[in-house]
Amino acid sequence: MSIHDEFSFINSITPKESKHQHLITGIGDDAALYSGDSEVEEIIGMDTMVEGVHFTRNTMKPFHIGYKALASNISDIAAMGGEPTFYLVSLAIPTTWDEADLLEIYKGMRTIADRYNMDLIGGDTVSTQHSLVITITVLGRIKKGRRLLRQNAKPNDIVFVTGNIGDSSVGLKLLLEHGCDYNFTSDEAYLVKRHQLPEPRIEIGRILNKYSRVSLNDVSDGIASELNEIAIASSVTLEIDANRLPRSESFSIYNQEDKKHWLLYGGEDYELVGTVAPEVWYEVKAECIRNNYKITNIGYVKEGEPKVLLKEGNKTTVLQRQGYNHFRKNIL
Numbered sequence: 001m002s003i004h005d006e007f008s009f010i011n012s013i014t015p016k017e018s019k020h021q022h023l024i025t026g027i028g029d030d031a032a033l034y035s036g037d038s039e040v041e042e043i044i045g046m047d048t049m050v051e052g053v054h055f056t057r058n059t060m061k062p063f064h065i066g067y068k069a070l071a072s073n074i075s076d077i078a079a080m081g082g083e084p085t086f087y088l089v090s091l092a093i094p095t096t097w098d099e100a101d102l103l104e105i106y107k108g109m110r111t112i113a114d115r116y117n118m119d120l121i122g123g124d125t126v127s128t129q130h131s132l133v134i135t136i137t138v139l140g141r142i143k144k145g146r147r148l149l150r151q152n153a154k155p156n157d158i159v160f161v162t163g164n165i166g167d168s169s170v171g172l173k174l175l176l177e178h179g180c181d182y183n184f185t186s187d188e189a190y191l192v193k194r195h196q197l198p199e200p201r202i203e204i205g206r207i208l209n210k211y212s213r214v215s216l217n218d219v220s221d222g223i224a225s226e227l228n229e230i231a232i233a234s235s236v237t238l239e240i241d242a243n244r245l246p247r248s249e250s251f252s253i254y255n256q257e258d259k260k261h262w263l264l265y266g267g268e269d270y271e272l273v274g275t276v277a278p279e280v281w282y283e284v285k286a287e288c289i290r291n292n293y294k295i296t297n298i299g300y301v302k303e304g305e306p307k308v309l310l311k312e313g314n315k316t317t318v319l320q321r322q323g324y325n326h327f328r329k330n331i332l
Contacts, residue, residue, distance in 0.1 A: 019117045041147060043140035045076040051131035059175040062101040064196040066108025069134045075200040075270040077140035079218035081148035081209030084116050084140045089123035092133035116202060148208060152215035153234035157275035159299040162204050165219060169266025170251040171195030187250040198270040207287050216274035222265040226273050227308045228321035237304030242312045244298045265322055275301055
């Protein structure tokens with residue numbers, strides 16, 4: 001491992017204070033300890049990022065790697081309608097990474113953690129012979145009865161998505177072509193930032209969890225995959241209109257086929273996609289607009305076998321459950 005003194009390194013990343021009163025013991029004992037609450041339900045999720053599969057040093061600086069690794073986990077909490085509270089980090093470190101770069105990874109994580117008042121409460125560091133591996137466990141909370149699940153969709157619901165989709169895929173394309181030190185145009189830099197520094201939609205999750213029945217998923221693998229997961233979990237058919245899919249002006253210069261692919265199968269935007277009852281749709285939309293969050297009606301739910309239909313003009317086809325694995329297709 002490229003850390004000279006493991007205990008000194010752990011001390012350097014240990015938070016000096018806690019943001020949550022229900023934390024009893026964080027880093028420094030055999031395990032973290034926090035108190036429960038009868039008024040909330042606890043949420044826990046975990047993701048792993050592997051060098052060469054989810055990122056390379058040509059597309060991401062160490063700061064971006066840490067930021068995005070935690071952001072993707074926070075997005076899972078957003079997709080449940082919850083509030084993130086704690087996180088734990090496990091690093092498997094090859095000798096090709098030095099301590100300064102590793103500290104930058106933790107700085108990236110700390111930057112987004114501070115935004116959501118999260119505490120780092122533990123983890124592990126080990127050595128490995130090949131690629132850097134980052135595994136993050138995130139804990140969160142939500143008021144009892146307010147959880148937003150994929151199984152909550154019903155016929156006649158509105159299908160929605162937040163923000164714009166496809167941006168991260170185009171940003172990755174630019175990074176693979178030019179590297180992260182390239183002098184990008186302002187439009188290109190926006191797309192690159194959407195890939196390197198995504199924004200989890202915790203605030204929109206807070207708006208949505210006020211309603212009694214919302215199905216929700218985050219766009220990590222592309223909406224074709226995420227919508228199919230909702231259709232399967234809820235045993236319904238979802239129909240979406242390709243022309244309504246919200247897209248950024250910044251990638252309007254690309255050809256129609258590429259744009260369609262990015263919109264449907266390009267993941268890692270970490271927007272939220274889901275369904276709401278039609279009688280509350282305009283209230284949800286109005287509250288999002290008041291808070292400067294973009295949300296778009298892209299279709300509706302109907303009775304039928306679990307599937308997703310894509311309408312393109314007068315043509316309707318089944319949208320297959322397919323996520324786009326960027327790096328396997330592009331560099332491995």
